[in-house]
Amino acid sequence: MNRLFPGLSRLSGYRGQDLVSDVVAGAILAVLLVPQAMAYAQLAGFPPETGLYTAIAPAFLYALFGTSNHVSVGPVALASILAGDAAARSGLPLMQAAEIVALETGIMLLCLGALGLGRLVNFVSEPVLLGFLAAIAILIGVSQLGALLGLEAERGGTLISMIDGLLAAPGGIDGWTLAIGAAALALLLLADRFAEIVLWRMGVHPPWRTALAKSVPFLVMVLAAVAAALVPNVATVERPPSSLPPISLPPLDPQPWISLLPASAIIAIVIFVTGTAVAKSLAGRNRQALSSSGESIALGAASVASGLTGGFVPGVSLSRSALANESGAKTSFSSAFAALIVLGVLLTLAGPLSLLPEAALAALVMSAVAGLVKWDEIRSVFRHSRLEAAIIVLTFGATLLLGIQWGLGIGALAGIAGFLWASSLPRVTRLGYQEEAHHYRSVDRDEVEVNSLPVLVLRIDRSLFFGNVGRCEDELLRLIAKHPDARCLLIDMKGVNDIDASGLAMLERLVSNLEEKDLNVGFAVLKRPLQRSFERSLELRPCNIYEDVEKGVEAMRAECRKRDRSDVTELMASNRVAGY
Structure with missing residues (x-):
């Protein structure tokens, strides 16, 4: 009562x-x-x-x-x-x-x-x-x-x-x-x-x-x-x-x-x-x-x-x-x-x-x-x-x-x-390591350099839904094209609180296309609901997920060095077989 x-x-x-x-x-x-x-x-x-x-x-x-x-x-x-x-x-x-x-x-x-x-x-x-x-x-x-x-x-x-x-x-x-x-x-x-x-x-x-x-x-x-x-x-x-x-x-x-x-x-x-x-x-x-x-x-x-x-x-x-x-x-x-x-x-x-x-x-x-x-x-x-x-x-x-x-x-x-317009323009920015802060920050906002190569770090600063995934994909590809020497891509997902089916489809398409071009893709700071979505995706499930950007960059750099050593070993072996 x-x-x-x-x-x-x-x-x-x-x-x-x-x-x-x-x-x-x-x-x-x-x-x-x-x-x-x-x-x-x-x-x-x-x-x-x-x-x-x-x-x-x-x-x-x-x-x-x-x-x-x-x-x-x-x-x-x-x-x-x-x-x-x-x-x-x-x-x-x-x-x-x-x-x-x-x-x-x-x-x-x-x-x-x-x-x-x-x-x-x-x-x-x-x-x-x-x-x-x-x-x-x-x-x-x-x-x-x-x-x-x-x-x-x-x-x-x-x-x-x-x-x-x-x-x-x-x-x-x-x-x-x-x-x-x-x-x-x-x-x-x-x-x-x-x-x-x-x-x-x-x-x-x-x-x-x-x-x-x-x-x-x-x-x-x-x-x-x-x-x-x-x-x-x-x-x-x-x-x-x-x-x-x-x-x-x-x-x-x-x-x-x-x-x-x-x-x-x-x-x-x-x-x-x-x-x-x-x-x-x-x-x-x-x-x-x-x-x-x-x-x-x-x-x-x-x-x-x-x-x-x-x-x-x-x-x-x-x-x-x-x-x-x-x-x-x-x-x-x-x-x-x-x-x-x-x-x-x-x-x-x-x-x-x-x-x-x-x-x-x-x-x-x-x-x-x-x-x-x-x-x-x-x-x-x-x-x-x-x-x-x-x-x-x-x-x-x-x-x-x-x-x-x-x-x-x-x-x-x-x-x-106005909300839909602002939401349709997600901010995608490159990150660089700032020594004073011991942290990765925006290249455009904090005047730091892209100093993590061969790992390129990009951050998405908005939740992904059908109204903004097209713009987000265009921005990701535009920034990737600026760094042809990048061998790994780490996407910081800290600013992504939610993702719909269109957003998942965009990421699946992106990962598939980039891996065909020998660009390894990983994700950092993925919130738990997004992790569950990634685990149900056949394309995204194999991607590495890291707790933070720093650990992700270190791990992907190590992977690049490992691949480099493997390539050198294979080249030497092939040279011996050829009689050089």
Whole structure:
């Protein structure tokens, strides 16, 4: 039972002190969660109460199924804009589309977790995610400009359509709305940068320092609501209903489910990849075990619960998860307690919530998405690889210009194509002995000479598969042709971790052709799986295999000397027979 419901295992040894810590952390979480939930609903284009619904049921499901003690599941900017974009494109009623997307996303995540197929999402590479998230941050920011400026702009799925919607919006910029939104944005950015520093200098200690710093957005929303009440024509959110989240059943018509399936698949991938990244980060920080399959099941259950209770697709919030950790939460029950507080706010404070200006919520969204652009990691990729840097740029541009779904799809395909291209170009290099290091090193990289002749040493630096064996064979033959005086070839296989049937066939062909030309072939540093493959090959089985390159060179040199002496003996014998 505990394996199926990891949350139940936390009850074992759960003490009163742990309960107090989780309640306090949950209260701190709720202060940030309430305005964020309404802001992210506005970002998606959904009614404000849907954000609050998304903050309730998913938190309870994650507390039951989740394997992390600090992950906060609920409305997040990334999942919100993805769900809103999918719903807007569907042509269906918004909340009906949102429900289907949440259910489909949840079912996919449940299947991934149950079948242990979470590793499939690893085909979305880190450069693809970096470019995708950077573009999403810009799209989110631009999408909120209408509310910040007091314009009723149409939603768009691309950067160009969003800008066109802003330019075509009726009326003009509302000064008071802009003033309130700009002031809220400035305060939020300043608080994010300096609040904890100021509190530290004031002598406030953790966890209260973190709690107060993260409460600033709530205070800013209160001040914005007061300001909006004092000036005319500032748009505020609709009053949410003071009721429990509604239980709704999805439509039975299969057509909308089929049409929304591609969007749901993309959302499932993004939620799982970003969510497990947050969970792994916190698990490593706290030295806790984490199950990726368990996380997939927990996120899937949370998404299904959200779809059935009037919400949209939830995700894992990095800021709220870090807040739970820093606030002293002992288990994921802290998020469940936060959800209870959100439910209480929904039932009793719906009126005050309707005073929140849309511009302030837009400012809250814009201040939160800055973290989606990971500048340090992007710069690191640009320094590391031009190919992966190009993938970042391609994904970034495709997402901005073609839309979210096309952007991630093109980026994923580009990442796979980049991997296949790099894998199809195996590096084959000549080795020479370096006296200072007492080791064989690359002739091209380490400026050493080919000093092992008559034994020529070549190294293959990549696993061999059908896509690169042709290039590998060409490189081997090209380097062999440079040394016509070589009598033995030693192939260093240290960099070859795997080999398929095409790779074996290439090596068999190479050995057969070279031995016909009186060039003896041996292998060094052959890993155990490759040794088993060689033992099953009739052509490769007779080849000598050496523990390291040094021993291989010595043995093959000795073989050459032995052959030389044998040749001399045979020549002398033949001369005696001829009477010389």
